[in-house]
Amino acid sequence: MNIEIEELAKEFGTTRALHPVSLSIPSGALVALLGPSGSGKTTLLRILGGLEFPTSGRVLFGGQDATGLSVQERRAGFVFQSYALFKHMTVFENIAYGLRARKRHERPAEAEIGRRVNKLLDLIQLPDIGTRYPNQLSGGQRQRVALARALAIEPRMLLLDEPFGALDAKVRKELRQGLREIHDRTGLTTVFVTHDQEEAMELADLVVVMSMGRIEQVGKPAEIRAKPATDFVRSFTAA
Amino acid sequence: MSDIALTPPVPVTTEPVLIRSLLIGLSLVFVALFLFAPLVTVFVEALRQGWGATVDALRLPDAQAAIRMTLTIAAIAVPINAVFGIAAAWAITKFDFRGKAFLITLIDLPFSVSPVVAGLMLVLLFGANSTLGGWLIANGMPIVFAFPGIVLATLFVTFPFVARELIPVMIEQGRAEEEAALTLGASGWRTFFTVTLPNIRWALLYGVLLCNARAMGEFGAVAVVSGKIRGETATMPTMVEMFYNEYLSVAAFTLAAVLAMLALLTLLLKSLLEWRHADLLAATRRH
Ligand SMILES: Nc1ncnc2c1ncn2[C@@H]1O[C@H](COP(=O)(O)OP(=O)(O)O)[C@@H](O)[C@H]1O
Ligand SMILES: [Mg+2]
Numbered sequence: 296m297n298i299e300i301e302e303l304a305k306e307f308g309t310t311r312a313l314h315p316v317s318l319s320i321p322s323g324a325l326v327a328l329l330g331p332s333g334s335g336k337t338t339l340l341r342i343l344g345g346l347e348f349p350t351s352g353r354v355l356f357g358g359q360d361a362t363g364l365s366v367q368e369r370r371a372g373f374v375f376q377s378y379a380l381f382k383h384m385t386v387f388e389n390i391a392y393g394l395r396a397r398k399r400h401e402r403p404a405e406a407e408i409g410r411r412v413n414k415l416l417d418l419i420q421l422p423d424i425g426t427r428y429p430n431q432l433s434g435g436q437r438q439r440v441a442l443a444r445a446l447a448i449e450p451r452m453l454l455l456d457e458p459f460g461a462l463d464a465k466v467r468k469e470l471r472q473g474l475r476e477i478h479d480r481t482g483l484t485t486v487f488v489t490h491d492q493e494e495a496m497e498l499a500d501l502v503v504v505m506s507m508g509r510i511e512q513v514g515k516p517a518e519i520r521a522k523p524a525t526d527f528v529r530s531f532t533a534a
Numbered sequence: 535m536s537d538i539a540l541t542p543p544v545p546v547t548t549e550p551v552l553i554r555s556l557l558i559g560l561s562l563v564f565v566a567l568f569l570f571a572p573l574v575t576v577f578v579e580a581l582r583q584g585w586g587a588t589v590d591a592l593r594l595p596d597a598q599a600a601i602r603m604t605l606t607i608a609a610i611a612v613p614i615n616a617v618f619g620i621a622a623a624w625a626i627t628k629f630d631f632r633g634k635a636f637l638i639t640l641i642d643l644p645f646s647v648s649p650v651v652a653g654l655m656l657v658l659l660f661g662a663n664s665t666l667g668g669w670l671i672a673n674g675m676p677i678v679f680a681f682p683g684i685v686l687a688t689l690f691v692t693f694p695f696v697a698r699e700l701i702p703v704m705i706e707q708g709r710a711e712e713e714a715a716l717t718l719g720a721s722g723w724r725t726f727f728t729v730t731l732p733n734i735r736w737a738l739l740y741g742v743l744l745c746n747a748r749a750m751g752e753f754g755a756v757a758v759v760s761g762k763i764r765g766e767t768a769t770m771p772t773m774v775e776m777f778y779n780e781y782l783s784v785a786a787f788t789l790a791a792v793l794a795m796l797a798l799l800t801l802l803l804k805s806l807l808e809w810r811h812a813d814l815l816a817a818t819r820r821h
Binding site: 344345346366367369370371372373375376377379380381382383392393396397444445447448 | 710711713714715716717718719720721724728729732733
């Protein structure tokens with residue numbers, strides 16, 4: 296599903312987190328929001344997910360105005376920066392959470408929930424960890440469980456906040472590949488936040504460079520490398 | 535995990551054995567002298583004239599009325615303050631609003647105000663000499679020297695316990711898990727019952743136990759608002775005092791022993807729950 300962002304602005308009291316920004320995200324794209332800390336990436340992602348509401352501007356999902364939709368109605372799979380797994384639930388229950396939260400007539404039967412959770416565990420290549428608790432997992436495993444949990448609700452899009460931020464370099468490389476594969480397999484429009492230009496350039500189809508609440512440039516990695524639009528983009532993407 | 539367990543136990547502290555034994559000994563003496571000895575005395579005094587006298591003391595109508603009163607008050611005040619405590623802690627930790635600092639201070643007010651003063655405030659507010667109190671009495675709903683007054687006084691003095699236990703825990707946990715639940719389609723209520731509540735249940739349990747202990751044990755505020763009418767508004771602590779002043783020492787200490795046993799029971803309950811759920815407790819600690 297394509298996402299249109301029209302003149303979106305967000306203020307926290309006197310802080311302008313986002314100046315009016317506009318952006319078109321084509322259906323099925325893998326997009327990186329790239330920028331230094333405090334540039335407004337998380338704020339933009341949270342507005343897309345319905346966790347924050349804009350001061351002005353509109354968001355359209357598949358051509359339909361979604362600005363006023365509640366977080367539940369958005370059906371956006373969200374992966375949080377520190378994963379926010381439910382500590383008191385097993386991995387299985389974490390992934391099943393969104394299915395169990397559905398209204399009774401939309402809720403799959405118990406056997407079907409089990410089947411879907413196991414399929415997702417296969418997808419993240421961790422078939423045997425269903426009975427574990429989050430504190431018994433490595434950082435990389437937690438990230439993949441968070442991804443599976445977000446995918447379980449059959450989301451309309453995937454939003455990830457610094458999904459590799461808390462991981463060491465080796466795991467980071469592996470999981471980048473993992474995200475790429477899951478994206479390609481599900482075909483979901485995916486937006487992820489990163490401050491690592493190498494990560495953005497390697498993984499994304501489309502890179503959105505942000506600075507101080509503004510979008511500096513939008514383009515394919517090669518375009519941004521070849522023709523940086525501003526001095527900021529040039530210096531920030533210099534490897 | 536397992537390789538940590540295999541390493542031989544190395545003492546973390548470097549204090550000499552002498553200092554360590556001294557500190558441990560000192561704490562034990564303190565505990566024995568100031569906690570254990572008084573407790574034992576209460577039971578010894580209660581049984582001084584043999585089991586028969588103790589049982590007779592428990593059969594006194596005034597004693598039974600006081601026990602009933604205290605249990606009823608706790609049964610009403612503790613759930614109410616649990617709900618209000620959760621609500622206050624929730625508001626303070628999950629939302630940003632004006633006057634938040636003021637609200638936090640307000641929650642602590644019952645801790646800094648002497649219970650006797652709290653009781654007097656209620657008497658001034660709802661007593662026969664105030665407009666509100668006069669109207670309430672005229673309409674057959676007396677507050678002071680009656681059951682509602684004792685409930686109010688108990689609610690006031692026990693309000694901070696639950697909120698104070700919850701606030702640090704809820705601040706530490708942040709909002710991420712709740713937000714995750716919402717993005718997964720859960721309603722606010724479902725999020726509260728399946729994510730928030732399980733995450734705070736131990737702090738809530740401690741808060742409720744402390745609140746309960748104080749609700750049953752409160753003397754000052756209750757003594758002022760209740761008027762200590764035997765068989766009507768006397769609670770266990772106030773009845774203990776009255777028995778004692780009348781030199782009914784066995785009755786006083788018997789009732790005091792029941793109160794102490796109720797407190798010990800709450801502690802036992804807590805330990806039992808912790809022991810039963812030790813694995814979950816470990817799992818829900820931070821990663
Ligand atoms: N809840 C909030 N309250 C106040 N200011 C906020 C809040 N969230 C973000 N901000 C501010 O908005 C700006 C952008 O933050 P953020 O979107 O988190 O940036 P990034 O994710 O790029 O690091 C920062 O200046 C930050 O301090
Ligand atoms: Mg951020």
